Structures are given as C-alpha cells and as structure tokens.
Amino acid sequence: GEDVEQSLFLSVREGDSSVINCTYTDSSSTYLYWYKQEPGAGLQLLTYIFSNMDMKQDQRLTVLLNKKDKHLSLRIADTQTGDSAIYFCAETSLSGGYNKLIFGAGTRLAVHP
Amino acid sequence: DAGVTQSPTHLIKTRGQQVTLRCSPKSGHDTVSWYQQALGQGPQFIFQYYEEEERQRGNFPDRFSGHQFPNYSSELNVNALLLGDSALYLCASSPRRRASNEQFFGPGTRLTVL
Numbered sequence: 001g002e003d004v005e006q007s008l009f010l011s012v013r014e015g016d017s018s019v020i021n022c023t024y025t026d027s028s029s030t031y032l033y034w035y036k037q038e039p040g041a042g043l044q045l046l047t048y049i050f051s052n053m054d055m056k057q058d059q060r061l062t063v064l065l066n067k068k069d070k071h072l073s074l075r076i077a078d079t080q081t082g083d084s085a086i087y088f089c090a091e092t093s094l095s096g097g098y099n100k101l102i103f104g105a106g107t108r109l110a111v112h113p
Numbered sequence: 114d115a116g117v118t119q120s121p122t123h124l125i126k127t128r129g130q131q132v133t134l135r136c137s138p139k140s141g142h143d144t145v146s147w148y149q150q151a152l153g154q155g156p157q158f159i160f161q162y163y164e165e166e167e168r169q170r171g172n173f174p175d176r177f178s179g180h181q182f183p184n185y186s187s188e189l190n191v192n193a194l195l196l197g198d199s200a201l202y203l204c205a206s207s208p209r210r211r212a213s214n215e216q217f218f219g220p221g222t223r224l225t226v227l
Contacts, residue, residue: 004155031213042117042203043156043218050213088155092214099214100146100169101205103155 006089006104012111018076020107022089025070029091032065033101034074037086046074046087076109084111115140117206117219125225126194134189134222138206145187146216147179148203156203162187163209191224199226 003025012018024032030051035043049056049063049072056063062075076083086106092099118137126132138145144163148156158171162181181187185206191198201223205216 033215035218042220043205045215045217048213048215090155099207099216100158100161100171101148101156101216102158105153105155 004089004091004102004104006107009108012079014111014113016079018079018109020074020087022072022104023070024091026091031092032072033090035088079111081111117217119204119219119222123223127227128194130194131192134202136204137186139217142206142208143185144207144209146205147189150201150203194226196226
C-alpha cells in the first residue's frame with residue numbers, strides 16, 4: 001500500500017538544527033522529496049533523493065534515507081525564523097510509467113528566538 | 114522564466130454549482146498533475162495529464178474531470194459541488210522525460226463551497 005507518515009509538529013530554537021522525520025510504505029518508491037509550504041502558499045520543492053542513495057546534502061539541507069527501514073529525514077542546519085513553515089515528505093509511486101506523489105500530512109516547524 | 118501559474122486565486126461557490134480552475138505549466142514542462150489539499154492535510158492526487166490525455170487518476174469521483182490543451186495548459190472541472198470540496202487545489206507540472214520527475218507547484222486556487 002501507499003502511505004507516508006510524519007510527526008505533526010516540531011519546535012526549535014533559532015540557530016539550532018532541525019530534524020524532520022518521515023516513514024513510507026511503498027518499497028517501489030524511486031524518488032523521495034521534501035517540500036516546504038508557507039502560509040497561504042503553494043508547495044516549494046526543497047530537495048529530493050534517489051532511492052539508491054543514502055544521503056544528499058544541499059547547502060543547509062541534509063537528507064538521509066534508510067531504505068531498509070523506509071525512513072527519510074530532513075536536517076536543516078542553523079535554523080532561521082524564515083524556515084518556519086510546514087514541511088511535506090512525498091514519495092513517487094510509479095504506475096504504468098506515470099508518476100504521482102503521495103504526501104504525508106506535513107510537519108509544522110516553529111522556530112523561536 | 115515564469116513558474117506554474119493558476120487562476121483564479123480564490124473562488125467562492127455554492128453547493129451544486131460547477132467550477133473550472135486553470136493552470137499553466139512551467140516552461141518546458143509537458144505533464145500536469147492536480148492535487149486537492151484540505152485544511153490541515155497533505156495534498157491528495159486527483160489526476161495527471163500528458164499528451165492531452167488523462168494518464169492516472171486518484172481516488173476521486175467522476176465529478177472531477179480535466180482537460181489538457183495543446184500548449185500543455187490544463188483545466189480542472191468539478192461538477193455538483195459539495196461542502197467537502199472546499200480546499201486548496203494545486204497544480205503541478207513536470208517534464209515527462211526527466212527520470213527524477215520533480216513536480217513544481219503553482220500557488221493554488223482556494224475554493225470555498227457554501
């Protein structure tokens with residue numbers, strides 16, 4: 001089946017690192033994505049990782065993938081108030097060669113001084 | 114380079130009415146997907162269009178239909194609106210031939226059904 005789960009809320013102090021976790025069930029997922037959504041806005045693609053990779057780093061963002069446990073995490077270094085948003089994990093489900101994204105419910109990140 | 118654009122930004126309808134939402138994909142993208150995001154939830158896949166045909170469909174009733182035009186833009190139509198159709202409707206575009214198939218989202222259309 002297809003299901004993506006995330007913790008709903010995370011609060012961090014400005015300057016600390018944030019780690020947002022996600023688990024997924026579809027073992028055939030080929031790509032996994034992290035999106036950011038600010039209030040009243042659409043989704044911004046932050047980064048993605050191919051399923052044969054363990055880690056991907058992109059400036060302040062680090063994605064870790066444990067394929068055996070179907071666990072994905074997003075680490076944001078030196079978290080800033082502008083990082084306050086909802087973060088969605090998504091997996092690609094390839095069906096007949098056409099992809100669709102399966103999203104988690106989102107993790108609300110609150111950054112406080 | 115314009116990103117994904119959607120119109121209108123907000124819409125208020127009453128139960129039983131019909132609505133049409135529009136989407137223009139990012140330049141160079143030929144595949145358009147539509148998602149429904151209810152308040153406090155993640156986006157749910159409605160359907161995907163490529164080469165002017167519906168290629169995949171999520172678990173949505175036939176009241177939800179769509180169209181893709183030769184210039185790759187797309188419309189989402191919802192008939193016989195229900196209160197539960199109130200949501201943010203997101204359009205995403207992607208290039209079919211790129212293996213990573215990143216989908217880029219528009220700002221969405223906020224639909225309120227009264």
